[in-house]
Amino acid sequence: MDLLANLGHGFGVALTLNNLLFCLIGCVIGTAIGVLPGIGPVATISLLLPITFGQPATTAIIMLAGIYYGAQYGGSTTAILLNLPGEVSSVVTTLEGYKMARRGRAGAALSIAALGSFFAGSVATILVAASGPLLTQVALSFGPADYFSLMFLGLIISAVLAQGSVVKSIGMVVFGVSLGMVGTDVQTGQQRFTFGIPELSDGVGFVSIAMGMFGIAEIILNLERPEARSVMSGKVGSLMMTREEFRRSIPAVLRGTTVGSLLGILPGGGAALASFGSYMMERKVSKGRHEFGTGAIEGVAGPEAANNAASQTSFIPLLTLGIPANAVMALMVGALIIQGIQPGPRMVEAQPDLFWGLIASMWVGNLMLLVINLPMIGVWVKLLAVPYRHMYPSIMIFCAIGVYSLQNNVFDVYQTVVFGIFGYLCSKLRLEAAPMLIGFVLGPMMEEHLRRAMLLSRGDPMVFLERPISATMLAIAFIALVAMLLPNVRKGKDSALAEGG
Amino acid sequence: MSWAVGRRALLACSVPAFGGATRASAQAWPSQPIRLIVPFAPGGTTDIVARLVAAGLQERLGVSVVVENRAGAGATVGSEMAARAAPDGTTLVMSNIASHGISPSVYRGRIRYDAVTDFTHIALVITNPTVWVANRDSGIRTLADAAARARSASGLDVATSGAGSSNHLMVVRMGQLVGKELNHIPFRGAGPAMQAVIAGQVPMMSDSLPSASSHIRQGSVVPVAMASAERHPSFPDVPTFREQGFDLASDSWFGLSGPAGIPAPIVERLHRETMAFISTPAVRARFAELGGTPGTMTPAAYTEFIRSEVATWAPLVQASGATAD
Numbered sequence: 001m002d003l004l005a006n007l008g009h010g011f012g013v014a015l016t017l018n019n020l021l022f023c024l025i026g027c028v029i030g031t032a033i034g035v036l037p038g039i040g041p042v043a044t045i046s047l048l049l050p051i052t053f054g055q056p057a058t059t060a061i062i063m064l065a066g067i068y069y070g071a072q073y074g075g076s077t078t079a080i081l082l083n084l085p086g087e088v089s090s091v092v093t094t095l096e097g098y099k100m101a102r103r104g105r106a107g108a109a110l111s112i113a114a115l116g117s118f119f120a121g122s123v124a125t126i127l128v129a130a131s132g133p134l135l136t137q138v139a140l141s142f143g144p145a146d147y148f149s150l151m152f153l154g155l156i157i158s159a160v161l162a163q164g165s166v167v168k169s170i171g172m173v174v175f176g177v178s179l180g181m182v183g184t185d186v187q188t189g190q191q192r193f194t195f196g197i198p199e200l201s202d203g204v205g206f207v208s209i210a211m212g213m214f215g216i217a218e219i220i221l222n223l224e225r226p227e228a229r230s231v232m233s234g235k236v237g238s239l240m241m242t243r244e245e246f247r248r249s250i251p252a253v254l255r256g257t258t259v260g261s262l263l264g265i266l267p268g269g270g271a272a273l274a275s276f277g278s279y280m281m282e283r284k285v286s287k288g289r290h291e292f293g294t295g296a297i298e299g300v301a302g303p304e305a306a307n308n309a310a311s312q313t314s315f316i317p318l319l320t321l322g323i324p325a326n327a328v329m330a331l332m333v334g335a336l337i338i339q340g341i342q343p344g345p346r347m348v349e350a351q352p353d354l355f356w357g358l359i360a361s362m363w364v365g366n367l368m369l370l371v372i373n374l375p376m377i378g379v380w381v382k383l384l385a386v387p388y389r390h391m392y393p394s395i396m397i398f399c400a401i402g403v404y405s406l407q408n409n410v411f412d413v414y415q416t417v418v419f420g421i422f423g424y425l426c427s428k429l430r431l432e433a434a435p436m437l438i439g440f441v442l443g444p445m446m447e448e449h450l451r452r453a454m455l456l457s458r459g460d461p462m463v464f465l466e467r468p469i470s471a472t473m474l475a476i477a478f479i480a481l482v483a484m485l486l487p488n489v490r491k492g493k494d495s496a497l498a499e500g501g
Numbered sequence: 502m503s504w505a506v507g508r509r510a511l512l513a514c515s516v517p518a519f520g521g522a523t524r525a526s527a528q529a530w531p532s533q534p535i536r537l538i539v540p541f542a543p544g545g546t547t548d549i550v551a552r553l554v555a556a557g558l559q560e561r562l563g564v565s566v567v568v569e570n571r572a573g574a575g576a577t578v579g580s581e582m583a584a585r586a587a588p589d590g591t592t593l594v595m596s597n598i599a600s601h602g603i604s605p606s607v608y609r610g611r612i613r614y615d616a617v618t619d620f621t622h623i624a625l626v627i628t629n630p631t632v633w634v635a636n637r638d639s640g641i642r643t644l645a646d647a648a649a650r651a652r653s654a655s656g657l658d659v660a661t662s663g664a665g666s667s668n669h670l671m672v673v674r675m676g677q678l679v680g681k682e683l684n685h686i687p688f689r690g691a692g693p694a695m696q697a698v699i700a701g702q703v704p705m706m707s708d709s710l711p712s713a714s715s716h717i718r719q720g721s722v723v724p725v726a727m728a729s730a731e732r733h734p735s736f737p738d739v740p741t742f743r744e745q746g747f748d749l750a751s752d753s754w755f756g757l758s759g760p761a762g763i764p765a766p767i768v769e770r771l772h773r774e775t776m777a778f779i780s781t782p783a784v785r786a787r788f789a790e791l792g793g794t795p796g797t798m799t800p801a802a803y804t805e806f807i808r809s810e811v812a813t814w815a816p817l818v819q820a821s822g823a824t825a826d
Contacts, residue, residue: 140696140699140700140701141700142700143700143702144697144702184573184574184577184578184581185573185574186572186573186574186578186689187574187664187687187825188574188608188611188664188825188826189574189575189577189604189608189611189612189665189825190611191611198585201578201581201613202571202578202582317696321696321699321721322715322716322719323544323692323693323695323696323699324543324544324692329543330543330544330548330552330568330570330692331568333543333544333552334552334555334556334568448689452686452688455658455684455685455686456658456684456686456702456703458656458684
């Protein structure tokens with residue numbers, strides 16, 4: 001019953017009026033930056049950090065955490081409504097979410113995104129509270145070889161389960177990985193595929209690719225079809241989910257929560273894999289798998305749950321080891337250190353207010369996000385009723401501003417244009433953008449882990465087969481590839497998909 | 502960036518307009534948020550110190566100071582970005598022994614900035630010794646253990662914050678003293694490297710003391726040897742390399758720099774505020790706890806110091822045979 005007492009203590013901290021207020025501010029700001037394309041949480045948190053200086057450490061961290069998961073959630077809104085993913089995790093949401101919006105089910109998609117996130121956040125919060133230190137051990141048991149194989153599995157599955165030809169999607173994954181190689185090699189300092197363009201030495205921008213391939217390409221496609229120049233093809237439709245949609249979402253949310261909670265604890269890359277892993281799982285096992293590609297609610301419910309669960313459990317390495325996994329976490333460590341607190345294994349005993357208050361506030365923050373966002377859904381959906389001739393220039397302008405403001409560099413805007421045109425060509429050629437983006441995100445991490453694993457094994461590739469975790473991942477990847485390629489030769493993959501699972 | 506920046510920029514533009522100034526001048530600085538580039542991943546010494554300095558400058562200058570991690574290639578990726586930024590005092594970088602001392606030699610021919618002429622060097626912030634730590638269950642407690650492991654068939658893996666860091670050179674030089682090359686495992690910064698050592702993926706690590714100190718205090722890793730002439734006052738129980746029979750010492754340093762051509766008044770103000778901040782009792786105490794000494798050099802002295810560091814390291818890097826490949 002220690003857990004309950006501790007959580008009770010945490011809620012005592014989180015539910016003070018001051019902390020609630022800062023949690024609310026954090027969630028609202030987070031949602032806002034998530035909705036606006038191109039504005040990342042890091043810049044915002046940095047700018048807002050000073051307003052927490054007069055506040056106790058717990059309050060500051062609660063607000064920062066609110067911004068962090070608020071941004072994760074807000075990104076889904078534009079992904080569903082406008083096919084504009086702002087974050088890695090919301091790329092997946094565009095796949096089914098935007099299709100749902102076009103069918104007039106935007107309200108349902110947004111509702112399940114909010115409800116699924118809330119549920120997953122609640123479960124993950126309990127998980128962090130109950131078994132944080134234990135889960136750290138799981139995270140630590142992943143070595144470079146295991147990370148490599150996990151990411152390799154992710155790429156294979158993304159190619160295998162994409163729509164249409166396996167060969168085409170493998171091609172897109174490979175192209176994505178190659179795009180990820182552009183820039184200065186992190187280990188040797190070598191310039192790769194930069195063609196002497198200085199702007200490319202820092203690599204191709206994720207936001208440029210995502211906005212171009214999804215948002216801009218979609219606009220070009222829409223302009224091509226004069227009769228359907230509306231984001232929505234049908235009428236607005238009911239804002240609420242139907243009973244059927246709700247019933248179908250439940251198992252998807254449960255699976256997404258599991259996948260997300262587990263992958264979230266892996267520092268670096270875990271969270272990026274979570275929403276994608278969940279999407280692939282739903283596509284394979286959910287009851288609505290035949291609807292995938294046309295707007296299946298499971299394809300929104302699962303990944304949204306996974307993404308939120310992962311963003312909660314990714315706090316575990318920070319809280320128990322004191323090592324930040326990403327820039328947002330580093331900011332939080334910075335905020336703690338300014339207040340004289342060193343995060344790490346002793347924080348639970350030394351700063352129980354902070355530790356349990358933060359955990360309780362995670363749940364409070366999720367509840368607030370639900371309260372803020374559910375009433376907003378009606379407003380968001382009305383946005384779709386705006387005539388397309390007004391809509392698309394606004395989207396273009398917002399994209400341009402968002403991309404430009406990343407580094408105050410016009411080159412990023414040009415990049416977005418190039419990817420917009422490329423994205424349009426890809427849709428014409430039935431090449432899917434999602435596997436390419438996943439390749440782009442996972443490729444560089446895979447390379448880093450591959451090199452490190454090979455350095456540690458003195459160049460012996462057997463390390464990938466000797467480590468049990470790695471060997472299991474590779475075996476699954478191999479089976480998935482063979483299972484999909486074999487029937488593909490004879491009768492095409494879509495029928496194979498229908499038979500599988 | 503966000504609306505907050507926009508609004509501030511707008512305010513900043515409108516105020517000098519009344520004074521007749523048409524362009525942002527040194528008088529108007531600081532009016533916009535300052536970006537402080539950390540050329541390593543979060544969690545290392547550069548990052549820890551940068552976040553302290555950012556908080557201090559923020560309070561003293563009255564504008565936000567945003568830390569941005571740009572890791573890779575021995576801290577040269579982030580430093581190159583800073584070298585190319587506009588010299589208006591809104592982009593700064595944590596210059597350090599890797600990016601502005603050793604990497605220019607280790608990444609020779611690939612690095613696209615001059616550590617001296619492409620920067621305005623502002624202040625030396627902290628110097629500190631290097632410490633070697635081991636995983637708790639690695640069985641390594643002394644340098645003799647480490648040397649024995651290195652000479653065994655399996656060899657010894659040593660993690661560092663990256664090729665081109667002072668730790669990289671330590672690994673190479675230690676290998677020469679042991680008589681068997683150590684297996685250097687570079688990371689994007691001390692944060693991820695430390696995590697791999699705590700997890701036991703790599704048994705040993707060479708690290709700047711400030712990033713290792715909290716992990717040593719918490720008992721997550723075992724300190725094996727301090728690469729300083731004398732035992733460190735904050736860690737009197739940790740023997741030096743020399744005491745254990747290996748004649749090695751290595752200090753690393755971290756400072757504040759910006760692109761070449763920052764106007765003198767801005768440099769002067771940044772230097773003054775940084776010095777004032779790092780000599781406050783609270784920061785001195787914090788530095789002592791981390792295991793570092795605050796710097797005292799003038800901007801000119803710091804520039805000279807970097808010039809001499811680049812010159813000193815070039816033959817040492819060549820002699821050691823250290824490369825980034």
